[in-house]
Amino acid sequence: MDEKTEELRDLFLDVTEEDTVTERQEETPGSLTDERSVEERLTAVIERMQGAYEFDTDWSTEEYRRLVRGFFEENDELAAEFDADEDELFRARMDLHLLREADEEFPFELRELRERLEADESPEEVAAAYDVDEATVRRARRVQRAREEARTANDRYRDEFEELVADGDLSNRLARDAREDGLKEATEGMENDIEM
Known part of the structure; x- marks a missing residue:
């Protein structure tokens, strides 16, 4: 410590009536992730x-x-x-409105399906009309419902x-890049003394 720093330290101790000049850091360092x-x-x-x-x-x-x-x-x-089987996974995705383009590919329009079901046609009748099985009708109904819910919620x-x-x-990418950059800077200019 030079003379000027000592004077400032003594002045600080007199004014604050504290024993120490330094404060402990209370907060932990942040994280990129x-x-x-x-x-x-x-x-x-x-x-x-x-x-x-x-x-x-x-x-x-x-x-x-x-x-x-x-x-x-x-x-x-x-x-x-x-x-889980594919059907259970599909239903869970529909719960969360996680539709894929392939989910909406049916041999009929979803709008037509909704109209038929709203007209009180049973899933069996709709399946027979489109020449598909009832499982396809149920799947299409779930897609249609998830799509309507998602659209309503924008x-x-x-x-x-x-x-x-x-x-x-x-x-995660930023944190990884920062670590790699830090490692690169830390090792830059170091000589490797490796004997073969």
């Missing part, structure tokens, strides 16, 4: 949906969160990952899911 926050926000969106709509599946919130992540990461092995839930998953991925 706030994974907990993303998980909490995903949970909040899922719980809002459960309050607004009737779900066909009784999955846990954690399972729904994993489904959202897998859907936007385009994981083709989701059914195996959840130990696709808000799907957009929120996509944004949260993308933000989480971006945060």
Whole structure:
């Protein structure tokens, strides 16, 4: 410590009547990734949906969160990952309005299906009219209902899911890049003394 610094320290100690000049840092350093926050926000969106709509599946919130992540990461092995059959996985996706283009491909228009069902035609009659099985009619009805719910909500839930998953991925990429950049800077100019 130089003379000027000592004078300032003594002056500070006299004025404040403290024993020490330094303060401890109370807050922990921040992080580029706030994974907990993303998980909490995903949970909040899922719980809002459960309050607004009737779900066909009784999955846990954690399972729904994993489904959202897998859907936007385009994981083709989701059914195996959840130990669920394709129909259960499909119903869970419809619960969360996670539709794919392929979900809406039927040998009939969904609008026509809705009109027939609203005219009190039974699923058996509709299936016979279109020459398909009842499972196809039930699947189409679920797609049609999920699409109507999503449209009524302006696709808000799907957009929120996509944004949260993308933000989480971006945060993870930024953190990884920052670590790699820091490592690169730390090792720059170092000589490697390796004997072969």
